[in-house]
Amino acid sequence: MQPLTFADVTVERVVEAEGPGFAPGFLLPDSDLDLIAAERDWLEPHFFDPATERLIQSQHTFVVRTPHHTILVDTCVGNDKDRPSSKAWHHMDTPYLEKLGALGLAPEAVDFVLCTHLHVDHVGWNTRLEDGRWVPTFPNAKYLFHREEMAFWEEHGDYVGQGYGASDGFYEDSVLPVMAAGQGVLVAGDHAIDDRLRLEPTPGHSPGHVVMHLDSGEGRAVFSGDMLHHPIQVAQPTWNSRYCWDPEMSAAARSAFVERHTDSEVTILAAHFAAPTAGRIVSAGSRRRFQV
Numbered sequence: 001m002q003p004l005t006f007a008d009v010t011v012e013r014v015v016e017a018e019g020p021g022f023a024p025g026f027l028l029p030d031s032d033l034d035l036i037a038a039e040r041d042w043l044e045p046h047f048f049d050p051a052t053e054r055l056i057q058s059q060h061t062f063v064v065r066t067p068h069h070t071i072l073v074d075t076c077v078g079n080d081k082d083r084p085s086s087k088a089w090h091h092m093d094t095p096y097l098e099k100l101g102a103l104g105l106a107p108e109a110v111d112f113v114l115c116t117h118l119h120v121d122h123v124g125w126n127t128r129l130e131d132g133r134w135v136p137t138f139p140n141a142k143y144l145f146h147r148e149e150m151a152f153w154e155e156h157g158d159y160v161g162q163g164y165g166a167s168d169g170f171y172e173d174s175v176l177p178v179m180a181a182g183q184g185v186l187v188a189g190d191h192a193i194d195d196r197l198r199l200e201p202t203p204g205h206s207p208g209h210v211v212m213h214l215d216s217g218e219g220r221a222v223f224s225g226d227m228l229h230h231p232i233q234v235a236q237p238t239w240n241s242r243y244c245w246d247p248e249m250s251a252a253a254r255s256a257f258v259e260r261h262t263d264s265e266v267t268i269l270a271a272h273f274a275a276p277t278a279g280r281i282v283s284a285g286s287r288r289r290f291q292v
Protein backbone atom coordinates (compact mmCIF):
# COMPACT_ATOMS: atom_id res chain seq x y z
CA MET A 1 0.00 0.00 0.00
CA GLN A 2 1.26 3.45 -0.87
CA PRO A 3 1.33 5.79 2.12
CA LEU A 4 -2.00 7.61 2.30
CA THR A 5 -2.54 11.21 3.31
CA PHE A 6 -5.80 12.59 4.65
CA ALA A 7 -4.95 16.29 5.12
CA ASP A 8 -2.70 16.27 8.22
CA VAL A 9 -3.11 12.54 8.95
CA THR A 10 -0.97 9.85 7.34
CA VAL A 11 -1.57 6.12 7.14
CA GLU A 12 1.04 3.48 6.35
CA ARG A 13 1.01 -0.29 6.50
CA VAL A 14 3.46 -2.77 8.03
CA VAL A 15 3.01 -6.28 6.65
CA GLU A 16 3.69 -9.35 8.73
CA ALA A 17 2.62 -11.89 6.09
CA GLU A 18 0.86 -11.81 2.74
CA GLY A 19 -0.02 -14.14 -0.13
CA PRO A 20 -2.40 -16.86 -1.28
CA GLY A 21 -3.68 -18.70 1.78
CA PHE A 22 -7.10 -20.11 2.45
CA ALA A 23 -9.27 -21.93 -0.04
CA PRO A 24 -12.51 -19.92 -0.26
CA GLY A 25 -14.62 -22.72 1.21
CA PHE A 26 -12.43 -22.90 4.28
CA LEU A 27 -12.38 -19.24 5.26
CA LEU A 28 -15.91 -18.57 4.05
CA PRO A 29 -17.94 -21.73 4.59
CA ASP A 30 -21.05 -20.27 2.89
CA SER A 31 -19.17 -19.23 -0.23
CA ASP A 32 -19.93 -20.56 -3.68
CA LEU A 33 -17.21 -21.00 -6.30
CA ASP A 34 -19.52 -20.01 -9.16
CA LEU A 35 -20.42 -16.76 -7.44
CA ILE A 36 -16.73 -16.10 -6.82
CA ALA A 37 -15.96 -16.81 -10.48
CA ALA A 38 -18.48 -14.13 -11.44
CA GLU A 39 -16.37 -11.55 -9.56
CA ARG A 40 -12.96 -12.66 -10.74
CA ASP A 41 -12.74 -9.79 -13.23
CA TRP A 42 -12.03 -7.46 -10.31
CA LEU A 43 -10.76 -9.92 -7.67
CA GLU A 44 -7.71 -10.70 -9.82
CA PRO A 45 -4.85 -10.12 -9.59
CA HIS A 46 -4.74 -8.66 -6.09
CA PHE A 47 -7.23 -10.77 -4.14
CA PHE A 48 -7.62 -14.12 -5.89
CA ASP A 49 -4.85 -16.34 -7.18
CA PRO A 50 -6.01 -18.23 -10.28
CA ALA A 51 -3.05 -20.63 -10.18
CA THR A 52 -3.92 -22.03 -6.74
CA GLU A 53 -7.59 -20.91 -6.56
CA ARG A 54 -6.79 -19.49 -3.16
CA LEU A 55 -7.78 -16.21 -1.59
CA ILE A 56 -4.92 -13.73 -1.35
CA GLN A 57 -4.83 -12.12 2.06
CA SER A 58 -2.53 -10.27 4.34
CA GLN A 59 -1.99 -9.60 8.00
CA HIS A 60 -0.72 -6.14 8.73
CA THR A 61 -0.71 -3.20 11.10
CA PHE A 62 -1.81 0.27 10.09
CA VAL A 63 0.41 3.08 11.36
CA VAL A 64 -1.64 6.24 11.75
CA ARG A 65 -0.04 9.59 12.53
CA THR A 66 -2.23 12.54 13.43
CA PRO A 67 -0.87 15.95 14.50
CA HIS A 68 -1.26 14.70 18.07
CA HIS A 69 -0.52 10.99 18.16
CA THR A 70 0.97 7.89 16.57
CA ILE A 71 -1.45 4.97 16.65
CA LEU A 72 -1.04 1.35 15.62
CA VAL A 73 -4.19 -0.48 14.53
CA ASP A 74 -4.07 -4.27 15.09
CA THR A 75 -0.82 -6.03 15.86
CA CYS A 76 -0.83 -9.27 13.83
CA VAL A 77 0.43 -12.60 15.23
CA GLY A 78 3.80 -11.66 16.69
CA ASN A 79 7.13 -13.44 17.03
CA ASP A 80 7.92 -16.47 19.20
CA LYS A 81 4.30 -17.17 20.14
CA ASP A 82 3.21 -20.74 20.85
CA ARG A 83 0.41 -21.28 18.31
CA PRO A 84 0.05 -25.04 17.84
CA SER A 85 -3.31 -24.65 16.01
CA SER A 86 -1.62 -22.90 13.08
CA LYS A 87 1.58 -24.03 11.41
CA ALA A 88 2.11 -20.61 9.80
CA TRP A 89 1.72 -18.72 13.06
CA HIS A 90 3.59 -21.06 15.42
CA HIS A 91 6.83 -19.42 16.60
CA MET A 92 6.86 -16.82 13.86
CA ASP A 93 10.06 -14.96 13.21
CA THR A 94 9.53 -11.89 11.04
CA PRO A 95 11.30 -8.52 10.83
CA TYR A 96 8.16 -6.65 11.91
CA LEU A 97 9.94 -4.24 14.25
CA GLU A 98 12.57 -3.56 11.60
CA LYS A 99 9.78 -2.69 9.18
CA LEU A 100 8.32 -0.27 11.71
CA GLY A 101 11.82 1.15 12.08
CA ALA A 102 12.02 1.65 8.32
CA LEU A 103 9.02 3.98 8.67
CA GLY A 104 11.01 5.99 11.17
CA LEU A 105 9.08 4.59 14.08
CA ALA A 106 10.76 3.33 17.24
CA PRO A 107 8.62 1.27 19.66
CA GLU A 108 9.02 4.03 22.26
CA ALA A 109 7.31 6.55 19.94
CA VAL A 110 3.96 4.74 19.73
CA ASP A 111 1.26 6.56 21.74
CA PHE A 112 -1.68 4.19 21.29
CA VAL A 113 -2.27 0.63 20.20
CA LEU A 114 -5.80 -0.23 19.13
CA CYS A 115 -6.93 -3.83 18.76
CA THR A 116 -10.18 -3.82 16.78
CA HIS A 117 -10.92 -7.08 18.59
CA LEU A 118 -9.08 -9.67 20.61
CA HIS A 119 -8.29 -12.44 18.15
CA VAL A 120 -4.98 -14.19 17.86
CA ASP A 121 -3.98 -12.34 14.64
CA HIS A 122 -4.76 -8.86 16.02
CA VAL A 123 -2.90 -8.83 19.34
CA GLY A 124 0.43 -10.59 18.76
CA TRP A 125 2.85 -7.68 18.69
CA ASN A 126 1.23 -6.22 21.79
CA THR A 127 4.03 -8.11 23.53
CA ARG A 128 7.46 -9.51 22.81
CA LEU A 129 9.65 -12.04 24.54
CA GLU A 130 12.34 -10.61 26.81
CA ASP A 131 14.37 -12.89 29.08
CA GLY A 132 11.65 -15.53 28.92
CA ARG A 133 8.85 -13.08 29.84
CA TRP A 134 6.20 -11.41 27.71
CA VAL A 135 6.53 -7.64 28.00
CA PRO A 136 4.70 -4.82 26.18
CA THR A 137 6.45 -4.15 22.87
CA PHE A 138 5.57 -0.46 22.98
CA PRO A 139 6.70 0.77 26.41
CA ASN A 140 5.09 4.21 26.30
CA ALA A 141 1.83 3.27 24.61
CA LYS A 142 -1.64 3.04 26.03
CA TYR A 143 -3.32 -0.06 24.64
CA LEU A 144 -7.02 0.52 23.99
CA PHE A 145 -9.36 -2.41 24.49
CA HIS A 146 -13.11 -2.27 24.15
CA ARG A 147 -14.52 -3.04 27.58
CA GLU A 148 -17.07 -5.57 26.25
CA GLU A 149 -14.49 -7.46 24.20
CA MET A 150 -12.26 -7.72 27.25
CA ALA A 151 -15.12 -8.95 29.41
CA PHE A 152 -15.77 -11.77 26.93
CA TRP A 153 -12.14 -12.92 26.88
CA GLU A 154 -11.81 -12.71 30.64
CA GLU A 155 -14.26 -15.62 30.58
CA HIS A 156 -13.03 -17.41 27.45
CA GLY A 157 -9.30 -16.65 27.44
CA ASP A 158 -8.36 -20.29 27.97
CA TYR A 159 -10.51 -21.45 25.06
CA VAL A 160 -8.75 -23.60 22.45
CA GLY A 161 -10.38 -24.24 19.10
CA GLN A 162 -11.53 -22.42 16.01
CA GLY A 163 -15.04 -21.18 16.77
CA TYR A 164 -15.12 -17.50 17.69
CA GLY A 165 -11.42 -17.07 17.07
CA ALA A 166 -8.73 -19.64 17.79
CA SER A 167 -7.21 -18.77 21.10
CA ASP A 168 -3.98 -20.75 21.62
CA GLY A 169 -3.25 -18.74 24.73
CA PHE A 170 -3.14 -15.28 23.16
CA TYR A 171 -5.03 -13.76 26.07
CA GLU A 172 -2.31 -14.86 28.46
CA ASP A 173 0.73 -13.95 26.40
CA SER A 174 -0.51 -10.89 24.48
CA VAL A 175 -3.23 -9.23 26.58
CA LEU A 176 -2.66 -9.98 30.27
CA PRO A 177 0.98 -8.75 30.32
CA VAL A 178 -0.22 -5.40 28.95
CA MET A 179 -2.79 -5.12 31.72
CA ALA A 180 -0.24 -6.20 34.34
CA ALA A 181 2.11 -3.44 33.16
CA GLY A 182 -0.65 -0.87 33.69
CA GLN A 183 -0.72 0.02 29.99
CA GLY A 184 -4.16 -1.36 29.12
CA VAL A 185 -7.08 1.06 29.00
CA LEU A 186 -10.64 -0.24 28.82
CA VAL A 187 -12.76 2.08 26.69
CA ALA A 188 -16.34 2.39 25.50
CA GLY A 189 -17.19 1.25 21.98
CA ASP A 190 -17.63 4.87 20.83
CA HIS A 191 -14.44 6.20 22.39
CA ALA A 192 -12.76 9.21 20.71
CA ILE A 193 -8.97 8.85 20.59
CA ASP A 194 -8.45 12.45 19.47
CA ASP A 195 -10.24 14.97 17.28
CA ARG A 196 -9.44 12.94 14.12
CA LEU A 197 -10.11 9.39 15.30
CA ARG A 198 -13.07 7.74 16.96
CA LEU A 199 -14.34 4.21 17.50
CA GLU A 200 -17.68 2.69 16.62
CA PRO A 201 -18.96 -0.56 18.14
CA THR A 202 -19.63 -3.24 15.47
CA PRO A 203 -20.33 -6.49 17.33
CA GLY A 204 -20.82 -9.71 15.38
CA HIS A 205 -17.43 -11.01 14.31
CA SER A 206 -16.62 -10.84 18.00
CA PRO A 207 -18.70 -9.55 20.93
CA GLY A 208 -16.84 -6.25 21.21
CA HIS A 209 -15.46 -5.70 17.72
CA VAL A 210 -14.94 -2.00 16.89
CA VAL A 211 -14.03 -0.06 13.77
CA MET A 212 -12.07 3.20 13.85
CA HIS A 213 -13.17 6.21 11.83
CA LEU A 214 -10.66 8.76 10.58
CA ASP A 215 -12.03 12.19 9.73
CA SER A 216 -9.38 14.76 8.92
CA GLY A 217 -11.84 17.36 7.69
CA GLU A 218 -10.56 16.73 4.13
CA GLY A 219 -10.87 13.02 3.68
CA ARG A 220 -12.25 10.08 5.55
CA ALA A 221 -11.33 6.48 6.12
CA VAL A 222 -12.53 3.60 8.21
CA PHE A 223 -10.28 0.94 9.72
CA SER A 224 -12.71 -1.92 9.49
CA GLY A 225 -10.85 -4.69 11.32
CA ASP A 226 -12.43 -8.05 10.49
CA MET A 227 -15.83 -6.69 9.50
CA LEU A 228 -14.70 -7.89 6.06
CA HIS A 229 -12.02 -10.60 5.79
CA HIS A 230 -11.79 -10.54 2.03
CA PRO A 231 -13.04 -8.16 -0.71
CA ILE A 232 -15.39 -10.84 -2.07
CA GLN A 233 -17.60 -10.04 0.93
CA VAL A 234 -18.33 -6.64 -0.62
CA ALA A 235 -20.19 -8.56 -3.32
CA GLN A 236 -21.48 -11.21 -0.88
CA PRO A 237 -21.85 -9.49 2.49
CA THR A 238 -23.80 -12.34 4.09
CA TRP A 239 -20.85 -14.76 3.79
CA ASN A 240 -19.35 -15.03 7.27
CA SER A 241 -15.86 -16.20 8.03
CA ARG A 242 -15.48 -19.41 9.98
CA TYR A 243 -14.14 -17.29 12.85
CA CYS A 244 -17.25 -15.17 13.31
CA TRP A 245 -18.74 -15.36 16.80
CA ASP A 246 -22.42 -14.64 16.08
CA PRO A 247 -23.26 -15.53 12.46
CA GLU A 248 -26.51 -13.57 12.25
CA MET A 249 -25.19 -10.47 13.92
CA SER A 250 -21.99 -10.65 11.90
CA ALA A 251 -23.79 -10.91 8.55
CA ALA A 252 -26.16 -8.09 9.49
CA ALA A 253 -23.31 -5.82 10.63
CA ARG A 254 -21.33 -6.52 7.45
CA SER A 255 -24.33 -5.95 5.18
CA ALA A 256 -25.11 -2.64 6.86
CA PHE A 257 -21.45 -1.60 6.64
CA VAL A 258 -21.25 -2.38 2.91
CA GLU A 259 -24.54 -0.62 2.23
CA ARG A 260 -23.50 2.49 4.13
CA HIS A 261 -20.13 2.81 2.37
CA THR A 262 -21.20 1.98 -1.18
CA ASP A 263 -20.32 4.87 -3.52
CA SER A 264 -19.14 6.96 -0.58
CA GLU A 265 -15.85 8.85 -0.41
CA VAL A 266 -14.71 6.80 2.57
CA THR A 267 -11.52 4.77 2.09
CA ILE A 268 -11.85 1.25 3.48
CA LEU A 269 -8.81 -0.07 5.33
CA ALA A 270 -9.43 -3.70 6.31
CA ALA A 271 -7.17 -5.86 8.45
CA HIS A 272 -6.62 -8.62 5.87
CA PHE A 273 -6.96 -7.04 2.42
CA ALA A 274 -3.77 -7.72 0.47
CA ALA A 275 -1.82 -4.99 -1.35
CA PRO A 276 -2.77 -2.45 -2.53
CA THR A 277 -5.19 -2.79 0.44
CA ALA A 278 -6.86 0.62 0.39
CA GLY A 279 -9.97 1.11 -1.68
CA ARG A 280 -13.61 2.07 -1.91
CA ILE A 281 -16.85 0.17 -2.30
CA VAL A 282 -18.50 1.01 -5.61
CA SER A 283 -21.68 -0.14 -7.28
CA ALA A 284 -22.16 -1.11 -10.92
CA GLY A 285 -25.79 -1.83 -11.58
CA SER A 286 -26.90 -4.29 -8.93
CA ARG A 287 -23.33 -5.45 -8.30
CA ARG A 288 -20.86 -4.13 -5.80
CA ARG A 289 -17.13 -4.39 -5.90
CA PHE A 290 -14.05 -3.20 -4.07
CA GLN A 291 -12.09 -0.70 -6.14
CA VAL A 292 -8.45 -0.30 -5.14
Ligand SMILES: [Zn+2]
Pocket residue numbers: 119121122226271272
Ligand atom coordinates in the same frame (compact mmCIF):
# COMPACT_ATOMS: atom_id res chain seq x y z
ZN1 LIG B 1 -8.28 -11.33 11.73
